Amino acid sequence: MFRSLRSDGAPKVTLTINGQEVTAAAGQSVWSAMALTGQSVTRRAALSGENRSAYCAMGVCFECMVIIDGLPNQQACLHRVAEGMTVTTQNITQDCEAENAGP
Amino acid sequence: MQALDCAIIGAGPAGMTAAIELSKGGAKVAVLDRGTRAGGQIYRAAAASPLPNTSALGPDYQAGAELIAAFERTDLTHFASSDAWHLGDDGRVLFSHLGETHELHCREMLLCPGAMERPMPIPGWTLPGVMTAGAAQVMLKSDATVAEGAVFAGSGPLLYLIVAQYLRLGVPVTALVDTTPRQNYLNAAPLLPRALRQAGQLKKGIALLREIRSAGIPQYRFAENLEVLGQNKAKGLRFTSGGQIREIAAETIFLHHGVQPNLNMTRAMDLAHRWNPQQLCWQVETDAFGQTSIQHISAAGDGAGIIGADGARIAGRLAALNILHRLGRLSEADRNRQATPGIAKLAAMAPFRAFIDRLYHPANALRLPQNPDTLVCRCEEQTLADLREGFNQGARDPNALKSLTRCGMGPCQGRQCGHMVTGLLSQWRAEPTEAVGYYRLRSPQRLLTLDELSRFQAVPAPTHAEAAE
Numbered sequence A: 001m002f003r004s005l006r007s008d009g010a011p012k013v014t015l016t017i018n019g020q021e022v023t024a025a026a027g028q029s030v031w032s033a034m035a036l037t038g039q040s041v042t043r044r045a046a047l048s049g050e051n052r053s054a055y056c057a058m059g060v061c062f063e064c065m066v067i068i069d070g071l072p073n074q075q076a077c078l079h080r081v082a083e084g085m086t087v088t089t090q091n092i093t094q095d096c097e098a099e100n101a102g103p
Numbered sequence B: 001m002q003a004l005d006c007a008i009i010g011a012g013p014a015g016m017t018a019a020i021e022l023s024k025g026g027a028k029v030a031v032l033d034r035g036t037r038a039g040g041q042i043y044r045a046a047a048a049s050p051l052p053n054t055s056a057l058g059p060d061y062q063a064g065a066e067l068i069a070a071f072e073r074t075d076l077t078h079f080a081s082s083d084a085w086h087l088g089d090d091g092r093v094l095f096s097h098l099g100e101t102h103e104l105h106c107r108e109m110l111l112c113p114g115a116m117e118r119p120m121p122i123p124g125w126t127l128p129g130v131m132t133a134g135a136a137q138v139m140l141k142s143d144a145t146v147a148e149g150a151v152f153a154g155s156g157p158l159l160y161l162i163v164a165q166y167l168r169l170g171v172p173v174t175a176l177v178d179t180t181p182r183q184n185y186l187n188a189a190p191l192l193p194r195a196l197r198q199a200g201q202l203k204k205g206i207a208l209l210r211e212i213r214s215a216g217i218p219q220y221r222f223a224e225n226l227e228v229l230g231q232n233k234a235k236g237l238r239f240t241s242g243g244q245i246r247e248i249a250a251e252t253i254f255l256h257h258g259v260q261p262n263l264n265m266t267r268a269m270d271l272a273h274r275w276n277p278q279q280l281c282w283q284v285e286t287d288a289f290g291q292t293s294i295q296h297i298s299a300a301g302d303g304a305g306i307i308g309a310d311g312a313r314i315a316g317r318l319a320a321l322n323i324l325h326r327l328g329r330l331s332e333a334d335r336n337r338q339a340t341p342g343i344a345k346l347a348a349m350a351p352f353r354a355f356i357d358r359l360y361h362p363a364n365a366l367r368l369p370q371n372p373d374t375l376v377c378r379c380e381e382q383t384l385a386d387l388r389e390g391f392n393q394g395a396r397d398p399n400a401l402k403s404l405t406r407c408g409m410g411p412c413q414g415r416q417c418g419h420m421v422t423g424l425l426s427q428w429r430a431e432p433t434e435a436v437g438y439y440r441l442r443s444p445q446r447l448l449t450l451d452e453l454s455r456f457q458a459v460p461a462p463t464h465a466e467a468a469e
Ligand SMILES: Cc1cc2nc3c(=O)[nH]c(=O)nc-3n(C[C@H](O)[C@@H](O)[C@H](O)COP(=O)(O)OP(=O)(O)OC[C@H]3O[C@@H](n4cnc5c(N)ncnc54)[C@H](O)[C@@H]3O)c2cc1C
Pocket: A058, B009, B010, B011, B012, B013, B014, B015, B032, B033, B034, B035, B039, B040, B041, B042, B043, B060, B082, B083, B084, B085, B112, B113, B114, B115, B116, B117, B134, B135, B137, B138, B158, B161, B259, B262, B265, B300, B301, B302, B303, B307, B308, B309, B310, B312, B445
């Protein structure tokens, strides 16, 4: 279970993570906002569809790629939350790539 | 137009110290870092912590605030939130800042990209809930976010440091599973007498271990055969210790067994590298001043070979002195005179580093995957068995294996699998690592969208007259 040690009173922003509206401390990473709301699956592996989540939290593993405001492949650990931001688990599997590529 | 004298990539202890010295010497400097604030790994958010109180992080961390303050007072350009993805030997730097591409030109380049953690490919290491101990540090320092009831597994000072930090903050820790092999203690013993000359460092380390022991959390030593349990997410850790198979339930498992230089920048520039057999990693070749195989490109800090934060500060300053000399702002004699104490200090630190390297030498069984089903390439989902198959089909070197299997072709650009692939091929070929080599890397060093490339801005700050061709 992830928990924040931040003292209350820090300015907050509201964002949407997989359809759920959440408040998060301004300046915090998108990844920790996800972790603190219990939404820790960042992407699904392209071939197997397996759940993946942040591994390094410092930008070198690319496991935390999510869709932020419609843009795919965004590293949740490097992005900061912003008011009105929309974050979704990245679900680009080979199957749906094939579908997208269809007529 | 006037030229930018030096671009520094990385605002950790190495980059910050170098920037201060260069600016003091009259050079025009720009520092790029993908972080929102300067600090690097060790001093991440040290000047603006989200924690109510940073004393639990220890005096080393708090000392970082002073360096950051000095850096921020210095006359230089700091490009924060700026990710460098192309560095040319023509002095051209391309970087992303807030979704836009920027370009700058410089005469000298100093690479201070720091280290990353050595991957630990145990079965189940890709399950959600498995992270590195460094990730625990990053979340704590920049976001005041902690995981309760986690198991920490592995070996080395950074692992013990984060466990101690958690305990000081009252965050419950389920267990510390120490994988340092028994043999390492014997191997390191002969190096202890010389390491004792740095008694302060040794005392610090021992105090940390004692602090963890007295906290009374379950500790297991000489652990082997680690395996993360769980189907869709981590449920616990299985391992053997003391001749018994043990299973500990936990939602979060933090792994760590040392750090290695961030290679992609120095590799993509085609600089000469060598294998470091003590630290089991590649590192860029430099002289005592950090100068690489391309004269106007230098490297300093953990990104050029693991020396720790204090060493990184010294190496940053030495590189800066040499660059000032190369820019004609410092005579060779003055460079040498000013460098003498730093060079001596680095030499004095070496025996302790050698002792630590040997004591925490990563076990091969944790550094290289053992189970045929374990993923080596997390991005392209290539297992140990897949790679072996590729090898059997004739792929003898990392690049051939990459084209055959796609291992290393994903978004992380081999950052996770690179060292494993070198290690596996060296084993299979029964040849030394140097003979095997590493992936050939190219710019861009990160995923870029076309949209971002289309928004292109040359940094208006001093451009390099000569580089304009
Ligand atoms: C996750 C982690 C946590 C650590 N925590 C500690 C600790 O608590 N105590 C300790 O003693 N040691 C710690 N270390 C070891 C660390 O390597 C220190 O020795 C020290 O921070 C090294 O200093 P440096 O200046 O060489 O690099 P760093 O401090 O790592 O600084 C490098 C900087 O370069 C930036 N960078 C890298 N690539 C790019 C790029 N392409 N574009 C822009 N910027 C880039 C990074 O954002 C980073 O800020 C840690 C290492 C890691 C990996």
